[in-house]
Amino acid sequence: MKNVSIYLGLTLLAVFLAMPFVWSLFVSLHESRSAIPEFSKIVPGRPHWENYKTVVLNEQVPVLRFFINSLIVSVFVVIGQLFVCSSAAFALARLPFRGRDLVFALFLGTMMFSGTVVQVPLYLIVRQLSWLDTYFALIMPSVGSAFGVFLLRQFFLQIPREIDEAARLDGANEWTLYWKLLLPVSKPALGTLGAFAFIATWTDFFWPLIATSSLEMRTVEVGLSIFKNSYGGTNWPLQNTAAVVALIPVLVVFLCLQRFFVRGITLGSGK
């Protein structure tokens, strides 16, 4: 009896959480340019699948190119973050040196400063490097992450120290220790960081908006926002079609890697 009520609660909550997605899907199937459907008429009389054709196979908007761009950028950011963050985390967790705490504090401190203001100097820097409107502009500023260093350091700290000692006795140097011993056993944590980096990069909006300018360099999030503004106001059905299209890859990645999400966050909270 108790279980039944738990299931009931869980299911109700799931329905509540899923509502917006389901709504979005329904609206995307209404006729382009039609009014926002009333709640009772949310299911369209006839599904207008051609909205998906309009969005994905648009003559003027290279949506496929947007997907390729997002994919390239996300993949390189993930690879970069895994390498950059894990090597730093390795040094901070396993190599004793003077000023280690200070370096760690520096990483943590920068996490508190956020905001749209730093994007102006960032833009100037990227411009100095002649990277505007290239993949470098989208990839390079994200290949490191203080959050990633923090997450991996916590994980490395939990791995028993004895491994290091044994390896050193066998004559292994620090590189071997990092590359051959620590990284292989850290796959869950690396998976977590990779998953987060992928989603964060894929869904980023403001930086890709300013750092790219030609249509061929737009990412999915920015590129599809074109469908939001058309003459005569918001085209709700088409806009929701674009939202659903942009969402699908994120959902696929999430469902494939869901165990890393669920496990990873636990680590971050460890004392």
Next chain:
Amino acid sequence: MKSRHHWLFLTPAMSHLSIFVILPIAFSFWISLQDWNVMKGTIQYVGFSQYQSLATNAQFWGSVVNSLLYTALSVPLGMAVSIVVALLVSQPIKGANLFRTLYFIPSVCSTVAVSMMWIYIYLPQTGMINSLTKLFGLKDIDFLNDVSWALPALAFMSVWTNLGPRMIIYVAGLLSVPPAQYEAAQLDGAGAWTRFWKVSWPALAPTNAFVLLTGTIASLQLFTPVYMMTKGGPLYSTDVVGYHIFVEAWKKFHLSTASAQSFVLLAVVALCSWMQWKLFRKQAESYE
């Protein structure tokens, strides 16, 4: 043994941090000490006068108050809901993992897409909430255009988007409690309610501290939903500090003022974090 090669391992991360994080922050600080007219291309050192004029800028402090209000609404509510959900999905039942996964989905979706969906949810008359409340004969509310409802509406949405990660953290916290403690409490005749308050809640102290701290930092920096949904309105009721700075920097191009405001925000965030840290350490110690 002293390490000799640690700098080699740190170089990639440190150079990235220096070029793409520290340099922009340092540059922002330098700008905040200048009076930079972007249009005219003139720049003049003015020391801390940007900060001094902020002291009397009522609109800026109004936005700070809005941010604090938003944080006070969204973080505790979000924590409470997450704990309840975590208690449910940490029961030894079949399919608990499936539900955890489902609940996580909103937090991985792009804020832009999610904001668009929530605009619909909050619409008057045809919106999801008003369609449902109409069935019970309740009054129609234009949530995002009502001075007293807009900010709570944004806070409520954040409970939804942040549920997944918070729930997982709480599940981990709950699972770290040794089962023997529950069994002992049960032998003493404690009901579920007492067991939660006597056993689980004290054990969750570090988890609470973590969620509160990270939640506060993120809430004080809120930007995208405001940009997408309310643009600071109606009547500045959702003009939170993250959005205020954005307007100052990107719409007015007052980069010096915006930079100074960013550093004030940093101070506010640091102060809040520090106070919570103090408070929770005390609490955690008292339980030991």
Next chain:
Amino acid sequence: MTRRELLALAALAAVPGCLRPEQGVRTLRLANWGAAGDESEFYKQVLDIYRRFEAHHGVRLSVEGTPNTQDYVSKLLLDHVSESMPDIVTLDASSAAVFINNGILSDLSPLIRSDKFDLDHFFPNVVDIARRGHEVYALPTDFTPMVVYANARHFREAGVELPRGTWSFESFRDIAVRLTRNGRFGFEFTNWMPGWVMFLWNFGADVLSPDGQRCVGHLDSSLSIEAIQFLADLVLRDQAAPSLSQAAAAGVDYFATGRASLKVSGHWYLVGLDASKDIDMADVLAYQLPTRLHEPSTVMYESGLAIAAKSRNKDLAWEYLKYFSSHEVQSAYQRSGIAVCARRDVAKENLNFSSFYLGQQKEGVEAAKRYDAAKHQRNATFQSAIPRCRRPWGATVEGYDRIEDLCQKAMDAILKNGANVQDALRDAASNIDKELASR
């Protein structure tokens, strides 16, 4: 790391480099806002215009579109700060001031002189938008006066006579109220200031002082209060227009779906109407704005093409400007119906004879006659509005969108939260003066 791993990493690192846009061909960068996404014919026309220029000059035209106009201005200013301006800037009259007043654009007058380019091709008041003394900063491409659209079918059904000549505010209100019936609204009001600022003008009021320096004494003057009260009364007291909440809930255009009978908009609006199933274009008529002046006043929203001051391709950019204002290209552009051409000859030809709206086919002689009659009526209204069009404040006052934002907030306060008109305007005016003083 083994050598193989190193090689793999190096190869991966090279991929982004290879995928950069093609180099070598001379590239001309053109910035605009909006971009595609719609099914309309307009974008196909424009793409074709680009392709022909590329083929003729053997260059690549890189069109850099920003999804919305607000972000467009921010992005261009950032480009200006970082010295990475595109060669050609599409200039929206409503936000032109900041670019013209700060030396961001080239003065075109030397090019115009040396090339003997004839500015008389254009409507003079349209060229004046980007003129500062003897200097000219942009060639206009197209523009639109704002007019009142009316759905004649609704007039017939309600037994209301169509307005004749200019109309007063009293008759405008009377008509709007009488058209409001059977769940239909007489007037559609949107709190979008570019669409309602002319109501102030036609009451004899304004937002700012003539030099654009002061707001107090203008936006909060008794005439302004009267104008805003007039609009507020239409919505709140007469309920002759949907409330802002109702409009948001519908999420759709009331006029275009046949649910409202009058609406203020520009020429671009006809493209959307033409595509609407609920509207018969033979019923869409255009009128001047109601006024209490001796002649109705309206605004013109214009876009033009300018060359960045620091462009390294000025010669080529100038070729593009000339190409775009040629009779041939302007005719092709104008056929889309998006706006009125800045070229007088093309505008006249099209407004009088040509096939603006290709979408709705009319069968039968009688239907075709009605269709043509409506078109001639609208064109005549546009023709007569053109000479009296005023440039928008944004063409001369920098950051005017901030002022619009404050005015819209005041309007929100009045329409959504029941604020007193006089108080709301007084607060807005003093905030705007603060904003102007901080510059």
